[in-house]
Amino acid sequence: MKILFIGARLFNEVAGYAKEKGIDTILTESNKDSPNLKLANKLFIVPRGMDSPVEIALSEDVDAVVPLIGIDKPLIDVAKMKELLEKEYNLPVVASNLHSTEIASDKLKTKKFFQENNIKTPEFFEINRKQFLKEKSDKLNQFTEFNLDYPSVLKQSEGQGGSGIKLALCKDDACDYFKEFEHAFVEKFVKGIEVSVEVLSWKGQSIALTPVYKGETTLDFLHPLNKIRTAPAEVNHLDNQKLRKLAEKIVAKMGASGTIEVEFIFDPETNELNVIEMNTRPSGTRYLTLTSSGINPLQQLVDMGTGHWDKKIVEDNMKKYSAFEMPLPLHRKKEMNEIFSKGKKDITNNHLFSKNRPWILHGHEKAQRITIRAKNSDETIEIAKKLKIVE
Known part of the structure; x- marks a missing residue:
């Protein structure tokens, strides 16, 4: 059996296991200096994106594709690859489909998914820089049905490892945030x-x-x-x-x-x-x-x-x-x-x-x-x- 693994950084965590199972491992990686490159039976250094992995999966006649990608940005492309290979070639790709990936990769879509499915999540609302500046000068402190209370968590739809997230303890914190970002969504700070x-x-x-x-x-x-x-x-x-x-x-x-x-x-x-x-x-x-x-x-x-x-x-x-x-x-x-x-x-x-x-x-x-x-x-x-x- 042959499996194509996409991404070398985490490959060391599965290489030995695959070998024990008698699996012929093929690895694609865009970084020629990445670790674990020598652990696969066959290695392909490829450009970023999923076009080359798709071509290699088909040319090498693999039995499955296992993406080992620990960052969010490529996941949409991975999901599109999954739809293509599974629908057109009946080749399993061990990853989430496009629908679930689009939800999980976008923090705002995730919040709305929870809300629509009656899954309890902290209160939130969307806001842009113009609305914030108007709210800041409004003595009533209201720009929508919500108040911008403090502390509040300001987030971007995309981001990983804490990027694009700020805990605003006061208006000055929020003001600094909107100097950098045009839009955000505000989430109630939950102690716990x-x-x-x-x-x-x-x-x-x-x-x-x-x-x-x-x-x-x-x-x-x-x-x-x-x-x-x-x-x-x-x-x-x-x-x-x-x-x-x-x-x-x-x-x-x-x-x-x-x-x-x-x-x-x-x-x-x-x-x-x-x-x-x-x-x-x-x-x-x-x-x-x-x-x-x-x-x-x-x-x-x-x-x-x-x-x-x-x-x-x-x-x-x-x-x-x-x-x-x-x-x-x-x-x-x-x-x-x-x-x-x-x-x-x-x-x-x-x-x-x-x-x-x-x-x-x-x-x-x-x-x-x-x-x-x-x-x-x-x-x-x-x-x-x-x-x-x-x-």
Whole structure:
């Protein structure tokens, strides 16, 4: 069997697994300096876009296409490629369709989708620079049926990793924002705890994996990557099983496929649960998901491509570990990387941890993170203390 993988940056997370399955791997990548280029059986350096991957998929007579793209911008083109290859050539592409991708890639469309389907999400409204300036000079503070209250979250429809998002604490903050952007939508700031769930979905089957705790919402608007994150989420009054089922229903309603992340904010004082957004691409929390559940989301994409994916098998294979993740402190970076490099020979595709090293390092060298696995959350903290990454 032959599978075409698009994108080399995440290919190391599936290359060994595909080899174990006897899959002939073909890789396309637009960056000749990207890592992991030598891991595929055959490599093609191609221009950006999906035209060349389509041509290669057909000329190489592959059995499936698995995009490994972790950024939003190319996803619309990927979805269009999916429609072409599946409709015209009956060639499966393990990615979301155009309808769900257009919704998830546009934050405003996502909000409207939630609203239209009675899925609770923070209040929001659209505004442009002209309306804001009028509102700013209006003593009644009204330009529509809404008030621009503070704090409020100002967002662009497109953006990833916090780009185009600002927490406005006062009018001056909003004024600075509209000096840069012509349009925005305003979302009510919700105090609570951020939780995300990765959902695997293919051909009408969906299964949510372990909910991940991503920290509390704060007025300093600390990026999630700079917070300590854990799995499973241990939040008072939050039922993780109900949360998983809700995430599955949302994904099914949207019709998304592959791996999808659904993000929530939960207020433990009011028990109010809001859905914030969705991402139809590999998640930044996938190592926490893998560590806590034993299920590797990206390897599941390979199984979908081979036609051997079954949510019942995933459910039966799910483990119950605790995972702890944080940025790797600079003062421990050199020593921890040396230890990790020496232990890489013990890593297999399905066993990233060993008894002597219950942790892994991952991410770009300038923003490395460490994920720890243990039987329970207390043990993860003890390991973190022994590693001298927390006090």
